[in-house]
Amino acid sequence: MNLKLPQSMRITKAREYAHIFKQGVHSHGKFWQIISIPSENKNSSLGLAISKKIHKRAVDRNLLKRLARETFRLNQDNLKGVDLVVMTKNYTKVDNRILATDLQSLFYKVSQ
Secondary structure (H helix, E strand, O other), X not given: OOOOOOHHHEOOOHHHHHHHHHHOEEEEOOOEEEEEEEOOOOOOEEEEEOOOOOOOOHHHHXXXXXXXXXXXXXXXXXXXXXXXXXXXXXXXXXXXXXXXXXXXXXHHHHHO
């Protein structure tokens, strides 16, 4: 059983990021910010933009990326046809379950 997020569901090209940043709709939560745009494919795609300015340590950035990917993977059935770029906000240390719950609520908000 492979639990990885497939390459086809990731946003990897700079022009894709630029398109989403330029024409996407912003949604804000307590800990996360999402930019969404309707997808050209039937599947949703995920892009991550975790800033070094906000999270100085690579360990922290990688933890947030893993958390965002896993939350997306578990909720991708509810996100048909939406491309997302996920970013974090500046905050102090918080439990991972609270971060995942906040991101799930943003996913629900975007899918409406």
